[in-house]
Amino acid sequence: MATDDTNRRNLLKGAAAIGAVAAGSQLLPGAARYAQAQSSAPIKIGFQVHRTGIGAAYGRWYDRTTKAAAKLINDEGGINGRPIEIVAEDDGTDPKRGAEVIEKFATKHECDVAFGTLFSHVVIGSAPRAGELKLPYFVVSEGHHVASGMLNRYTLQPGITDVKSQVQSMAPWVADNLGKKVTMIYPDFAFGHDHRDYFSEAIERRGGNVIAKIAIPPRETSFFKYLPKIPKETEVLYHVMVGPGVLTFVKEMGEYFGDKRPEIFGFIDSLEAVDITSPGLEFLEGSHFWEGYPRYAGKDQSAHDKFYREAVGVDDTGASLSDPKDVSTFAHMFGCWETLHILKAGMEAADYKGPKDRQALIEAVENMDVFPESRAHPQGSKLFNGRTHQAFGHQHISRVEGGKLVPVHKTSIFDTFYEDETDYTKMSF
Amino acid sequence: MNKALTGQGFVRDVAHHNEIKAKRQDGMGAFLRGCALFVITLALPAQAFAHASDSGIRLLLPTGYYLVGGTLAVAATVLIAAIMPARWVNALFRPCAAWKLAVPRIEVITSLAGAVIVMALIHTGFYGTHDPLENALPLTVWTFWWVALPLLCAIFGNLWALINPWSGILNLIGSRGFLKLPKTIGYIPATLLFLGFGWFELVSLSPEDPEGLAWVISAYIVFTFVAGAVFGWEEWSQRGECFSVFFRFIARLAPIQISREKGIVITRIGFPGFGVLHGPVITISGALFILLALATVSFDGLSKTFPWLGLIGVNPLEFPGRSGVVLPNTVGLVGAWTVLAGAFFICVMAGRWFARESDVPMAGRLALTILPISLAYHVSHYLTALLVNGQYLRATLQRALALEETEVTTSFLNTINDVEHIWQVQSGAIVLGHILAVLLAHASILAVTENAHTATKRGTPLAVLMVAYTAFGLWLLAAPTGA
Numbered sequence: 037m038a039t040d041d042t043n044r045r046n047l048l049k050g051a052a053a054i055g056a057v058a059a060g061s062q063l064l065p066g067a068a069r070y071a072q073a074q075s076s077a078p079i080k081i082g083f084q085v086h087r088t089g090i091g092a093a094y095g096r097w098y099d100r101t102t103k104a105a106a107k108l109i110n111d112e113g114g115i116n117g118r119p120i121e122i123v124a125e126d127d128g129t130d131p132k133r134g135a136e137v138i139e140k141f142a143t144k145h146e147c148d149v150a151f152g153t154l155f156s157h158v159v160i161g162s163a164p165r166a167g168e169l170k171l172p173y174f175v176v177s178e179g180h181h182v183a184s185g186m187l188n189r190y191t192l193q194p195g196i197t198d199v200k201s202q203v204q205s206m207a208p209w210v211a212d213n214l215g216k217k218v219t220m221i222y223p224d225f226a227f228g229h230d231h232r233d234y235f236s237e238a239i240e241r242r243g244g245n246v247i248a249k250i251a252i253p254p255r256e257t258s259f260f261k262y263l264p265k266i267p268k269e270t271e272v273l274y275h276v277m278v279g280p281g282v283l284t285f286v287k288e289m290g291e292y293f294g295d296k297r298p299e300i301f302g303f304i305d306s307l308e309a310v311d312i313t314s315p316g317l318e319f320l321e322g323s324h325f326w327e328g329y330p331r332y333a334g335k336d337q338s339a340h341d342k343f344y345r346e347a348v349g350v351d352d353t354g355a356s357l358s359d360p361k362d363v364s365t366f367a368h369m370f371g372c373w374e375t376l377h378i379l380k381a382g383m384e385a386a387d388y389k390g391p392k393d394r395q396a397l398i399e400a401v402e403n404m405d406v407f408p409e410s411r412a413h414p415q416g417s418k419l420f421n422g423r424t425h426q427a428f429g430h431q432h433i434s435r436v437e438g439g440k441l442v443p444v445h446k447t448s449i450f451d452t453f454y455e456d457e458t459d460y461t462k463m464s465f
Numbered sequence: 466m467n468k469a470l471t472g473q474g475f476v477r478d479v480a481h482h483n484e485i486k487a488k489r490q491d492g493m494g495a496f497l498r499g500c501a502l503f504v505i506t507l508a509l510p511a512q513a514f515a516h517a518s519d520s521g522i523r524l525l526l527p528t529g530y531y532l533v534g535g536t537l538a539v540a541a542t543v544l545i546a547a548i549m550p551a552r553w554v555n556a557l558f559r560p561c562a563a564w565k566l567a568v569p570r571i572e573v574i575t576s577l578a579g580a581v582i583v584m585a586l587i588h589t590g591f592y593g594t595h596d597p598l599e600n601a602l603p604l605t606v607w608t609f610w611w612v613a614l615p616l617l618c619a620i621f622g623n624l625w626a627l628i629n630p631w632s633g634i635l636n637l638i639g640s641r642g643f644l645k646l647p648k649t650i651g652y653i654p655a656t657l658l659f660l661g662f663g664w665f666e667l668v669s670l671s672p673e674d675p676e677g678l679a680w681v682i683s684a685y686i687v688f689t690f691v692a693g694a695v696f697g698w699e700e701w702s703q704r705g706e707c708f709s710v711f712f713r714f715i716a717r718l719a720p721i722q723i724s725r726e727k728g729i730v731i732t733r734i735g736f737p738g739f740g741v742l743h744g745p746v747i748t749i750s751g752a753l754f755i756l757l758a759l760a761t762v763s764f765d766g767l768s769k770t771f772p773w774l775g776l777i778g779v780n781p782l783e784f785p786g787r788s789g790v791v792l793p794n795t796v797g798l799v800g801a802w803t804v805l806a807g808a809f810f811i812c813v814m815a816g817r818w819f820a821r822e823s824d825v826p827m828a829g830r831l832a833l834t835i836l837p838i839s840l841a842y843h844v845s846h847y848l849t850a851l852l853v854n855g856q857y858l859r860a861t862l863q864r865a866l867a868l869e870e871t872e873v874t875t876s877f878l879n880t881i882n883d884v885e886h887i888w889q890v891q892s893g894a895i896v897l898g899h900i901l902a903v904l905l906a907h908a909s910i911l912a913v914t915e916n917a918h919t920a921t922k923r924g925t926p927l928a929v930l931m932v933a934y935t936a937f938g939l940w941l942l943a944a945p946t947g948a
Contacts, residue, residue, distance in 0.1 A: 087598050088673055090784050090948060093875065099596075124596040126673065130786025133670050145595075157785060225780050254782040255771050257524060257945050279782040280520035280945040287525065315881045316525050349872070361876035 078121035079114070079383065081106075081376070082141030082150040082171075084162065089129025091155050093309055094365050098152060098176065099124065101369040104347045105376040115380045116388060123147055131161020138162045142169040148391060149174060151375060154368065156181055163187040170465065172394050174379060176371035178202075178328070180230070183426035185458025189465060192401055192425040195375030196368070197328070197418075200234050201452035205431045206301070206326055207238030209445050214299040214324065215271025216244035221262070222276045224251035231276045231303070257281045263292040270298045275306070282306045283316055290319030300324065304331070304367045304434075304441075311355075311363050313439040320436045327432045327441065328367035329415045334443040344373060344414035353440070370415045377412035378404070395465045402461055419449055423459040428452045519849065519878040519887070520946045526885055528892075528943035532936060535896040539935040542900045543928040546907040547921040554908045558742050560722070560733040567730070572626065576633025583630045583686065590679025597673035598857045601865070606678060608854040611666075612847040618716045619737075619840050622723055625712035626702075631689055635698040642697025651750030652704050654692075656757055659707035660802075663761040667768065668794045670787050711758060717741050718836055738905050741833045742912060752832030756806045759839040762846050763941070764801035768794055770944040781947025790948075809835070812926035820914070820923035827910065831927055834905035838934060841898020845891035845942060849878065852887075888942065895938040899931050906931070 083102055086095030102122060110119045123145045127134040134153065141147040149172040153159055156179035163181075166173035167188035175182065175193050180200045182193040210218070218239055222228030228251065236246045248267050252259065259281070266273065277285045289300075300323035312320070312331075331354030333341060348369075349357045356362035378401065386393055386400035402422030409417040418429035428449050434441040546554065590602035597603040618624050626632070646654075665681065666672050693701045702709040717740035722733045724744075733743070747755075767773050768790075774781040777793040787794075813828045856873040863870045877883035906927055910920040 085596075087596060088671075089786060096873065096875070124594065124599075126595075126597050126671065128671050128673075128787060129784075130670065130788050132788035133786065136671075140595075157783075223782055225783055227783065254780045255775050257771070279947060280524055283521045284524050310521075310879050311876075314522070314879070356872060356874060356876075358872035359874040359876050361880055362874040363876070363879065 076118060078119045079116075079388070080121050080123050080145060080147040081379065082137070082145060082147035082152075083122045083124040084127050084134060084137050084141075084150055084152040084158070085124050086129045086154060086158070087124075087126035089127075091129035091158075094154050094368065095126075095129075097309075097365040097369045098154065098372050100364075101348050101372040102152065102376065104349070105373040108347055109376060109380055115383045120376075120380075127153055127158050127162070129155055129158060131157045134158040134162035135165040138165045138171060138173065139169065142166075142171045146391075147171070148388070149379060149394070149397070151379065152176060152372065154178065159191070160186070163191040166190050170394060172398055174375050176368075176375050178368060178371070183421070183424040183457060185424070185460070187425075189398065189460045189463040192398070194378045194401060194404070194407075194418075194420050194425070194427045195373075196371030196427065197429045197431070197452060198426055199230060200454060201428055202303075202326060202328070202431050203231055203234035204238035204454065205447045205451035206433065207235060207242050207244065208451055209433055209447065210272055210274070210301055210324075211239055211242040211244040213445075214301060216242075217267075217269055217271040218244060218246045218274050219248040219250065219266050219270040219272070219298075220246055220274045220276075221250045221252060221266075222274075223254050223278060225254055227278070228252075228276060231274075235274060252277065254279070257284060259285050259288050260292065263289065266298075272299045272301055273297075275300065275302045277302075278306055283310075283314070286319055287316045293319075302326070304328075308367055309363050309365050311361060312436060312441055321439070322436060324433055324435050324444070325441060327434050327443075329370045330432045330434055330441065330443040331363070331366040332434070332441045332443065338409065338414070340409060340411045340414040343411050344370070348373070374407070374413050374415065374418075378407065381412075398465075416446070417449070421456065423461050424456050425460050519884045522879070522881050522884040523888060523943060524945055525881065526888055526943075528888070528939070531888070531892045532939040532943065535892055535939050536932060536936040538896055539899040539903060540932045542903045543925075543932065546904055546928075551911050551917045551920070554904065554911055557736050557904065558739040558908050560735040560739055560743065562735075563731055563733045565729050566732055573633045573636050575627040576629055576631070576636075579628035580630035580634060582628075583682070587679045587683055587686075590675040590682070593675060595675055597675060598854070599861060599864075600675040601858075601861050602675050602682075603673040603678050604854060604858040604861055606682070607673060608851065608858050612843075612851045613855075615712065615715050615840065615843055618712050619718045620720070622719045622721055623713050623716035625708060625716075629702075629706075629709060630686060631693050631706070632698050632702065635690070635693045638694075640694045640698065642693075642695055642700060644695050646696045646700045646704060650704070651748050652710065652754045653750050654705040655707040655710040656750060656754045658705070659711065659754060659757055659761075660799075662707060663757070663798060664795065667761065667765050667798060668787070668791055670791075707754075710754060714755060714758075714833070714836055715840060717744055717833065718840055738837055738901050741836060741905050742908055747829040747833060749828055752809070752828050753806060755832045755835055755839065756809055757802050759835060759842060760802035760805045761798065762839070762842045763805070763938075764794075764798050766842075766846050766941040767801065768797060769946040769948040770941065771947055772944065773797070774947050779947075781945070784948045808930055809927070812930045815926040816910075816923040819925060820919045827913070827923070830909045830913070831906055834902050834909050837898045837901040837905065838931070838938075839898075841894045842938060844894040844898075845938070848887060848891055848894075852877065891942050892939055895935060895942065899935040899938075903928055903931050 085099055086092055106120055106122050109115065114120055123141065125137040125140055127137050138150055141150045150166060151174040153162070153175055154177055156177055159175045159177045159179060160181055163173055167190045171190060173191045174195070175191060176196050177193060178196050178199055180198045181187060182191060183198050183200070220232055220235065222231050232249055239246060247270065248265065250262055250265050252262055302323065302325050304325045304327045333345070333352040345351065350364050350366065351357055351360065354364050354366035356364065382397050382401040382404070386396040388397050404420045404422065407413045407418040407420060416430040418427045420427050429452065430449055431447040431452060432443055433445040435444045586602045586605055589600060593600045593602070614624065671677055689706055692705055696705065704710065718738050719740060720735060720737045722740040722743070724731050771781045774784070777790060779785065779790060809832070810828065813831055817827065853875055856871070860870050860873060877887070906924050907920065910924045911917065914920040914923060
């Protein structure tokens with residue numbers, strides 16, 4: 037694992053080798069600042085992004101974060117002395133289009149690697165093509181599909197944790213602090229089922245119990261008829277509703293429970309990019325949320341977090357600096373920033389020079405273990421499992437207080453571990 | 466409560482991680498892993514990031530009241546039009562002023578300029594950035610040309626006639642065509658081309674991809690040049706070039722109408738829509754074109770709603786992407802046109818039967834009165850796209866001019882006050898569009914029927930359809946969406 041410091045040292049070494057010094061190079065404008073490598077051509081990173089389709093709201097912030105990270109990397113000398121070039125292509129949040137985009141990266145744009153994208157179905161549709169074209173594909177998807185073993189050696193997820201580890205890591209704190217008798221309300225399809233299964237298992241390990249599982253049909257837009265199914269002895273209500281019905285769900289929950297309610301725990305996915313002070317969300321006051329990365333900077337904000345927010349252009353409430361009402365997809369987009377920094381570290385470790393070194397790049401990343409909290413990893417330290425191609429990291433729990441999400445707990449990485457389900461390193465290239 | 470990461474905690478995690486790695490190296494649980502892989506593969510991992518956004522906030526608004534109120538307003542207009550003296554209705558749509566102006570013929574110059582701009586945009590599509598929200602081609606085509614230009618034409622008249630890329634060049638080379646486009650074919654070429662355009666916009670996989678779009682536009686431009694040279698631009702733009710037809714129809718709603726009669730340019734000013742009553746009458750195939758334009762934008766709205774997604778068996782919280790709905794949405798697009806056209810012609814025939822009048826065909830005249838509804842759907846349906854992508858277009862222009870770039874924001878889609886204002890504009894447009902259509906339809910019938918009572922009878926079925934379509938339009942706007 038190369039930290040910012042080691043990267044900087046490597047760059048300085050490269051510069052020294054051709055008789056330059058870092059101080060001198062900083063005096064030179066533009067591309068001349070890049071240490072002279074064998075090739076000064078940019079390293080092309082194909083950025084598969086949800087510019088249109090249902091993922092566009094996330095794509096906008098993935099784009100901003102990616103540009104900020106690329107700018108930083110280039111300002112600091114690029115990778116192996118070469119600048120990086122982000123080649124963005126819209127995947128339309130569609131798996132077929134996603135595969136087409138991967139093909140364009142490999143054959144038309146001659147990208148060195150592909151990177152980006154969030155929605156699982158796009159990753160699952162694109163990864164086979166990346167494998168066929170032998171194009172390293174670094175996803176920022178959060179899905180369990182990478183670690184589950186259903187993809188291939190060329191697909192990695194080192195910059196963001198997966199939903200399985202996120203969900204199960206919530207159980208210890210929920211059981212110890214909110215209550216052990218849990219009722220789960222979730223949409224009745226695979227996304228909700230994953231939450232149901234991962235969490236039920238984890239809470240039972242902690243001595244808790246899911247006393248009711250209430251599955252809501254996906255087409256439902258009013259939830260009153262389901263709320264009476266919540267058992268009276270419920271101590272914690274775990275909800276993972278998504279889609280346009282979320283706000284109605286919160287409103288109706290508030291009307292149903294009034295002041296007497298159980299503890300409430302949810303996933304910020306439901307309200308990602310939504311201002312928590314929006315009218316109708318008052319009922320969430322005092323409730324808790326999982327956050328991949330706390331939207332509101334805590335009182336013990338790290339210097340890395342501060343730097344990251346400034347670079348991306350978001351304030352301490354996770355909103356755009358140019359429009360305080362424009363709330364970012366803060367819990368997810370850091371994955372782009374961190375993944376690009378891992379790519380840099382991996383390419384430097386593999387002494388990456390061109391597409392013939394793609395396998396070496398993958399092996400270099402597979403050999404990484406630890407990403408310490410740093411400017412490259414502002415969300416926190418992570419451990420990388422090279423066999424499953426999946427990163428594991430701290431998860432966060434925030435409480436809604438005065439219309440703000442106040443960070444109250446940071447899990448141990450230990451809480452996010454689960455047994456390996458695959459070993460990609462045994463797959464041939 | 467706050468357990469910040471300590472150095473010791475991290476060391477412990479690393480140690481545990483290494484322990485697990487060591488266990489793995491013992492070959493632990495190969496069988497279990499195999500089983501787990503099988504199970505996981507069966508139960509595809511899922512994600513659902515469809516967040517609340519404006520669709521969710523709209524569900525909190527009292528849209529039901531708007532729906533009832535808006536529909537009643539249109540129904541009340543029907544009743545008022547029925548009892549209103551015919552001369553009042555006629556006076557409303559009578560041009561209030563007309564001037565003879567010696568306007569220079571600038572069409573050739575503006576069209577040549579349009580051609581140069583289109584070529585530059587196509588070049589950008591092929592060789593510029595591949596990001597559709599930063600490339601000038603898709604932003605200009607989908608945001609300016611397709612969303613904003615129809616609105617400008619509805620205000621200022623047919624601007625497309627001035628800036629289309631074909632007329633200038635064809636005029637310069639003196640092409641008048643050497644084949645005659647059969648009269649009997651009517652607007653069928655334009656209608657089929659518009660159907661193809663609708664499919665490309667709503668169903669095809671990536672209409673915003675700059676390169677793909679550049680290819681499609683290039684092909685259409687070449688095709689139109691050939692067709693214009695073969696049949697003559699005058700003829701092809703009247704019934705073949707679908708956008709010339711579309712913009713010409715929309716421009717008939719403008720309060721300013723410019724016509725060239727015997728070499729003299731006459732400018733008339735009047736109430737919006739008066740041009741519908743004072744221009745050429747169209748045939749059945751022209752009516753089908755107008756109905757297709759309305760069906761297209763209506764289906765675009767419908768295809769994203771929970772009920773439609775339910776009908777085609779798609780989980781609205783897990784939209785598979787365009788590639789997963791190509792067939793049902795192709796069928797849906799054609800089906801929407803068929804249903805709308807069927808309902809329209811049934812109403813026209815029913816009106817004829819009620820009024821016991823069979824001497825004057827009205828389908829073409831009445832189809833023109835649907836234009837305000839078409840424009841209203843256009844405004845309400847594309848408003849948010851205009852508000853968001855308009856910012857991307859502005860940013861692209863700023864980049865091109867080396868100006869400081871304004872950051873794009875979508876906060877207005879996530880705050881209840883802004884969403885309510887947007888909803889009011891959208892629903893207001895739907896209601897006003899239908900009210901204008903009701904009045905135009907009544908005036909249109911009055912123009913051929915002396916007896917006001919007979920006119921009311923003849924127009925009633927279509928008026929009922931318009932009231933129903935108001936309710937449908939408002940329902941579409943309020944419905945939860947998942948695509």
